Amino acid sequence: MKNSRSLEIGTGLFVLLGFAALAFLTTQLPGTSLKFGGSDGGYTVTARFDNIGDLKPGSPVTMAGVRVGRVESIRFDPKDFKAAVVLRIEDQYKEIPEDSDASIQTAGLLGGKYIGIGPGGSETFLKQGGQIEFTQSAIVLESLVNKFFANMASKGSDDKKDEAPAAQEQK
């Protein structure tokens, strides 16, 4: 009897653990319901961006490259067609000037997006529920490339007439 008891307990534990792992993989990993590294401490401020690129909830918020908080939530504001990003700043960084600016930056060439806060000069500081007025949107690589080629095309159209016969001669 004792043997069958430990057998059942062991099997039950294994099956529970296995299904817990399966549940984690199927529901938490593809979703965004579970927040890792999030905390309830600190205070929140809002920043509104024209374009957030692929900024995600959970992305870091930094000042001078040091992480001071995280992106808490992102939603689209239909009134002014902007993205309202709620930032949760840790309590120890209380003295961020009110007129600081927030910009969306990319970590490395292929890295994720994060928000960099550049300090302003104001004597008053951001408080719970405050708003960062000066924002700079994410740089979208495609539009940058488009701009670059548009520039090249308009510049190159003058030189093209000289180049075309030269290219033919070489052939």
Add this chain to the structure above:
Amino acid sequence: MSAVVDSAAVAALRRIGAMTLFLGQVLARVIPAFAKPGLIVKQIYNAGARSLVIIMLSGLFVGMVLGLLGFDTLQRFGSEDSLGVLAALGMLKVLGPVLTALLFAGRAGTSLTSEIGLMKSTDQLTAMQMMAVDPLRYVVAPRFLGGIIAMPLLAATFSVIGLFGAQLIGVQQMGVDVGAFWSQTQNAVDLHDVNEGIVKSLVFGIACSLIAVFEGYQCEPTPEGVGLATTRTVVTSSVMVLLLNYLLTAAFLTRS
């Protein structure tokens, strides 16, 4: 058993045919086997619960290596934040199912083969048949089913532990941001990737369990025969798992 000595090619063909016939025989007894769920539970315990420690330990270390090497490579492109994506997709799609199946073949497959082989060599299976008890139904089918049920659960555990192993190295030791690690992972992984891993581990579970019980049931009933059959279980299972892994990976690639 036949007096005719087959050439290697014919022998291989015979083995494939015998295994397919055996699969049919076992499958025909799968439903009746559920009449005695206690036997299946016992096999889930043997194949699954007792493999848990080795699976978790291996998963942790594989995940830690993934964290270490993944970080080292991604760092060169300044995209170490994507470490979670690399670890999660690597674990879910390949490392979890494949390594679990290989460990399963070594840990549980061998014990299945040698157990059934020893039953055969001590005439227990013959005795059962004489008492009109079907050994395929009461010995083979529960072991086959136990392995199939245990494998996806083991693989899922392996993947989750591995992911946290990667996080342990990436976040705690290398300083990847924990929020970026998980938010990028959750954004990049979708249900399709998870399903691929589950389907793979189910298929591997069927293959490994079938090979293990087949080798045990068909072995030469001598000490040497049982030993040979156990070796064949590991070799055949490993090769089949890697081969099936390629086929399944290709199938899932073309589907998406």
